[in-house]
Amino acid sequence: xxxxxxxxxxxxxxxxxxxxxxxxxxxxxxxxxxxxxxxxxxxxxxxxxxxxxxxxxxxxxxxxxxxxxxxxxxxxxxxxxxxxxxxxxxxxxxxxxxxxxxxxxxxxxxxxxxxxxxxxxxxxxxxxxxxxxxxxxxxxxxxxxxxxxxxxxxxxxxxxxxxxxxxxxxxxxxxxxxxxxxxxxxxxxxxxxxxxxxxxxxxxxxxxxxxxxxxxxxxxxxxxxxxxxxxxxxxxxxxxxxxxxxxxxxxxxxxxxxxxxxxxxxxxxxxxxxxxxxxxxxxxxxxxxxxxxxxxxxxxxxxxxxxxxxxxxxxxxxxxxxxxxxxxxxxxxxxxxxxxxxxxxxxxxxxxxxxxxxxxxxxxxxxxxxxxxxxxxxxxxxxxxxxxxxxxxxxxxxxxxxxxxxxxxxxxxxxxxxxxxxxx
Amino acid sequence: xxxxxxxxxxxxxxxxxxxxxxxxxxxxxxxxxxxxxxxxxxxxxxxxxxxxxxxxxxxxxxxxxxxxxxxxxxxxxxxxxxxxxxxxxxxxxxxxxxxxxxxxxxxxxxxxxxxxxxxxxxxxxxxxxxxxxxxxxxxxxxxxxxxxxxxxxxxxxxxxx
Ligand SMILES: Cc1ncc(COP(=O)(O)O)c(C=O)c1O
Numbered sequence: 001x002x003x004x005x006x007x008x009x010x011x012x013x014x015x016x017x018x019x020x021x022x023x024x025x026x027x028x029x030x031x032x033x034x035x036x037x038x039x040x041x042x043x044x045x046x047x048x049x050x051x052x053x054x055x056x057x058x059x060x061x062x063x064x065x066x067x068x069x070x071x072x073x074x075x076x077x078x079x080x081x082x083x084x085x086x087x088x089x090x091x092x093x094x095x096x097x098x099x100x101x102x103x104x105x106x107x108x109x110x111x112x113x114x115x116x117x118x119x120x121x122x123x124x125x126x127x128x129x130x131x132x133x134x135x136x137x138x139x140x141x142x143x144x145x146x147x148x149x150x151x152x153x154x155x156x157x158x159x160x161x162x163x164x165x166x167x168x169x170x171x172x173x174x175x176x177x178x179x180x181x182x183x184x185x186x187x188x189x190x191x192x193x194x195x196x197x198x199x200x201x202x203x204x205x206x207x208x209x210x211x212x213x214x215x216x217x218x219x220x221x222x223x224x225x226x227x228x229x230x231x232x233x234x235x236x237x238x239x240x241x242x243x244x245x246x247x248x249x250x251x252x253x254x255x256x257x258x259x260x261x262x263x264x265x266x267x268x269x270x271x272x273x274x275x276x277x278x279x280x281x282x283x284x285x286x287x288x289x290x291x292x293x294x295x296x297x298x299x300x301x302x303x304x305x306x307x308x309x310x311x312x313x314x315x316x317x318x319x320x321x322x323x324x325x326x327x328x329x330x331x332x333x334x335x336x337x338x339x340x341x342x343x344x345x346x347x348x349x350x351x352x353x354x355x356x357x358x359x360x361x362x363x364x365x366x367x368x369x370x371x372x373x374x375x376x377x378x379x380x381x382x383x384x385x386x387x388x389x390x391x392x393x394x395x396x397x398x399x400x401x402x403x404x405x406x407x408x409x410x411x412x413x414x415x416x417x418x419x420x421x422x423x424x
Numbered sequence: 425x426x427x428x429x430x431x432x433x434x435x436x437x438x439x440x441x442x443x444x445x446x447x448x449x450x451x452x453x454x455x456x457x458x459x460x461x462x463x464x465x466x467x468x469x470x471x472x473x474x475x476x477x478x479x480x481x482x483x484x485x486x487x488x489x490x491x492x493x494x495x496x497x498x499x500x501x502x503x504x505x506x507x508x509x510x511x512x513x514x515x516x517x518x519x520x521x522x523x524x525x526x527x528x529x530x531x532x533x534x535x536x537x538x539x540x541x542x543x544x545x546x547x548x549x550x551x552x553x554x555x556x557x558x559x560x561x562x563x564x565x566x567x568x569x570x571x572x573x574x575x576x577x578x579x580x581x582x583x584x585x
Contacts, residue, residue, distance in 0.1 A: 363467070
């Protein structure tokens, strides 16, 4: 059977050569003017845009299959249940999770981490126990642990970053010990783009403690191939909306034994086996952690996003973002007063550039770029500990995805010259 | 700069106040101090006033942030010295009206240099920046026993309770 004779399967639909200019046509939102200029969207670390295939999946679910899951005997409920559970298996496989029971759907990374904090943390942590976090964490991997530490008497310890924004890994063994119950860290920094060597870190943690390792993968899963099994961690969290999926859906993956040992996070329908006045028993995994009607359409949309990303190819995405990063750093260096933050070595970064520009404030830079049709983020990026380390109240951040092109970078460079024109 | 709204936003006077702020100093004999921050962007203003009776004698500030927030507070402090508390409150009201699109306020001389900020009203996400110093002022007036004028968003009438 020749390839040409087969009906188009997913594999044969794959873009033969990776071409962002072609891929971006799949994203209806990118085809518009903002402030009378063609939109350049460089705020992908905040959220990514959605391809038409994801929008279609959402719409056709609501048009044809919408029903509650795991409840009705009727045909629509059967369809919705199958689609929801297929989505779980599909999204799990995308990150190397072979057992769908280990894939819990949540609202996103924030809820995934909160699930770990309030279910595992509140149950297990005792006075004197230690939680090790890093200075580069997003607030969603800081605040839940502060809240649970306050209630349990556990203490937080911190792995610091150096001036390039790399973790001070030499200090890691000394921070670990018998009291360390959890190490929770980000895979990729949303401010500096630093890609942390998670597998090596897990190895060190295992050597020096019995601590669990939880990884915040919000900025990793969208941008590089991730395999939770080969990373060796115990739990891994990510968000659908940062990887072409809808908002309001995300995943907590965790080892079955760990999830089995944990009490439920929220109570309600869907998560019970038997309810009696005296108490209740829990449903099997993964439903034990999914109280109430879940975000069915969101899961289906995320599954379509994962299909799309796989067609593009995660390795190709990572490669393109590196090329774009290198191109951007070269050209930005020519803007007088440009000061890029983050690791010098491009290989240690993902497609995120936080920067300062002379004494122009990030807020002003962002307004000027917006008036040129360019969307970037200005602020502390929900990572005030990083900002404090850098000694900056805020930065401007441009963050790429596979649909960004060198033209987008050129537009940004030109607009930064406008900023220089105003602020000198 | 070919972009007209941008041009009206970044007036020379604003950039001058941003680069060389007025009254940016410590006021040891202050009677009131208020810190205001914008958690979204990290802008921060600490306003110090020396108030005697119902009059502002001296106004100083410290702060960091964008050109709009820093220029606005700098301009504001130049108008406060020797002002009655009620007049200071009146400036805040008039400025807020200008931010919300009241064009007539742009010609109001009591606003002094602040009139250069009129272009901010075309940039809704930046209005908060321009008002940060005034938020501090109103809080300082309140802490100093002044009953502030009641104002509703978008309501241009003012009523004293
Ligand atoms: C590193 C990191 N962790 C966690 C989050 C929180 O993700 P969400 O808001 O989707 O829960 C983000 C996104 O802002 C992030 O960049």
